[in-house]
Amino acid sequence: xxxxxxxxxxxxxxxxxxxxxxxxxxxxxxxxxxxxxxxxxxxxxxxxxxxxxxxxxxxxxxxxxxxxxxxxxxxxxxxxxxxxxxxxxxxxxxxxxxxxxxxxxxxxxxxxxxxxxxxxxxxxxxxxxxxxxxxxxxxxxxxxxxxxxxxxxxxxxxxxxxx
Amino acid sequence: xxxxxxxxxxxxxxxxxxxxxxxxxxxxxxxxxxxxxxxxxxxxxxxxxxxxxxxxxxxxxxxxxxxxxxxxxxxxxxxxxxxxxxxxxxxxxxxxxxxxxxxxxxxxxxxxxxxxxxxxxxxxxxxxxxxxxxxxxxxxxxxxxxxxxxxxxxxxxxxxxxxxxxxxxxxxxxxxxxxxxxxxxxxxxxxxxxxxxxxxxxxxxxxxxxxxxxxxxxxxxxxxxxxxxxxxxxxxxxxxxxxxxxxxxxxxxxxxxxxxxxxxxxxxxxxxxxxxxxx
Numbered sequence: 001x002x003x004x005x006x007x008x009x010x011x012x013x014x015x016x017x018x019x020x021x022x023x024x025x026x027x028x029x030x031x032x033x034x035x036x037x038x039x040x041x042x043x044x045x046x047x048x049x050x051x052x053x054x055x056x057x058x059x060x061x062x063x064x065x066x067x068x069x070x071x072x073x074x075x076x077x078x079x080x081x082x083x084x085x086x087x088x089x090x091x092x093x094x095x096x097x098x099x100x101x102x103x104x105x106x107x108x109x110x111x112x113x114x115x116x117x118x119x120x121x122x123x124x125x126x127x128x129x130x131x132x133x134x135x136x137x138x139x140x141x142x143x144x145x146x147x148x149x150x151x152x153x154x155x156x157x158x159x160x161x162x163x
Numbered sequence: 164x165x166x167x168x169x170x171x172x173x174x175x176x177x178x179x180x181x182x183x184x185x186x187x188x189x190x191x192x193x194x195x196x197x198x199x200x201x202x203x204x205x206x207x208x209x210x211x212x213x214x215x216x217x218x219x220x221x222x223x224x225x226x227x228x229x230x231x232x233x234x235x236x237x238x239x240x241x242x243x244x245x246x247x248x249x250x251x252x253x254x255x256x257x258x259x260x261x262x263x264x265x266x267x268x269x270x271x272x273x274x275x276x277x278x279x280x281x282x283x284x285x286x287x288x289x290x291x292x293x294x295x296x297x298x299x300x301x302x303x304x305x306x307x308x309x310x311x312x313x314x315x316x317x318x319x320x321x322x323x324x325x326x327x328x329x330x331x332x333x334x335x336x337x338x339x340x341x342x343x344x345x346x347x348x349x350x351x352x353x354x355x356x357x358x359x360x361x362x363x364x365x366x367x368x369x370x371x372x373x374x375x376x377x378x379x380x381x382x383x384x385x386x387x388x389x390x391x392x393x394x395x396x397x398x399x400x401x402x403x404x405x406x407x408x409x410x411x412x413x414x415x416x417x418x419x420x421x422x423x424x425x426x427x428x429x430x431x432x433x434x435x436x437x438x439x440x441x442x
Contacts, residue, residue, distance in 0.1 A: 102174045125189030141171040142201050160237045161196040
């Protein structure tokens with residue numbers, strides 16, 4: 001543990017995941033989680049914050065994302081270079097399987113991280129856009145509970161919607 | 164008890180409603196509507212989305228000789244099905260030619276509280292007076308059309324962002340359009356009308372982006388908040404664009420006390436140098 005003088009210089013928070021794993025993060029990372037930001041800024045946050053809806057696997061990714069964004073934005077590089085850097089990072093960061101993506105999206109919604117939420121929504125949307133409905137069902141394990149007749153009727157009603 | 168969920172889990176359908184809506188709102192309306200066939204649960208999700216987005220991808224799929232008719236049939240079906248408010252309407256199909264259907268749609272939507280309106284069809288379409296009744300507008304993007312608000316127009320009271328690209332508009336009309344939007348914070352102008360003088364009066368303006376030079380002299384009144392100015396050019400400089408490089412930017416920058424960030428791109432600098440130093 002760091003000495004108390006260091007602690008006052010750089011506040012550290014402990015985030016506990018659903019499965020009990022504890023992550024130590026700096027304030028610049030923690031404040032990006034809007035859900036706890038007010039507590040932190042109002043100095044009401046306990047050093048130990050439980051995040052009940054996020055598993056350690058996903059929380060680790062969320063922290064990696066917030067850390068990179070915090071470092072890039074405070075790094076003193078020009079805004080254009082920082083933007084480019086974040087774009088490259090975001091693209092690579094989204095290169096995960098669709099289940100992780102859905103969990104990240106869900107976590108970003110729960111933790112209220114606007115940029116990560118928008119990024120995951122856009123990425124999920126592009127996965128849907130580039131595929132046929134049969135492929136989308138398969139990718140996300142959506143069970144088709146329409147009967148053959150019902151499905152035919154929906155397809156007929158919105159014939160323009162289907163590729 | 165054993166954990167044996169070998170059955171793959173349908174995580175996407177179990178996301179909260181607001182999350183599913185946000186994902187679908189990233190899609191053009193046609194693609195969002197196609198999810199109605201995923202399962203019964205998805206059947207009507209798209210009809211409540213407050214964003215309607217029509218782009219060229221759906222247009223291209225109709226047969227050439229019946230595109231306009233088919234497209235409007237599609238658009239009317241979407242509007243008939245739609246439930247709830249429409250906060251964003253985007254129609255960007257540069258090859259769609261002007262017709263009365265477009266007037267009808269813009270007129271129809273004037274009761275829906277549209278906050279964001281993005282519009283581009285084939286050049287020369289005259290924006291109908293009903294658009295100037297969209298009093299909830301916060302963001303407006305108009306391209307390649309003719310703009311002339313009716314005399315009774317008193318401004319968009321809530322507009323914070325306006326982008327005008329390749330529009331046809333008189334200098335005086337443009338000045339009064341800008342000055343009537345008192346909350347305007349971001350303005351992008353990208354067209355080549357040959358104005359001699361343009362006075363921009365937007366007391367809340369924070370960002371001003373000029374994408375092509377189009378005026379010999381620009382003056383900004385009440386620029387106390389204007390922190391960012393971008394002056395850029397398009398990548399390919401046409402010979403006749405040199406006429407537009409003759410802009411009095413020295414006087415322009417004199418009047419910006421809050422200027423914090425100034426961006427000029429290479430193409431702009433090139434023309435600027437040619438006009439002011441070499442020629």
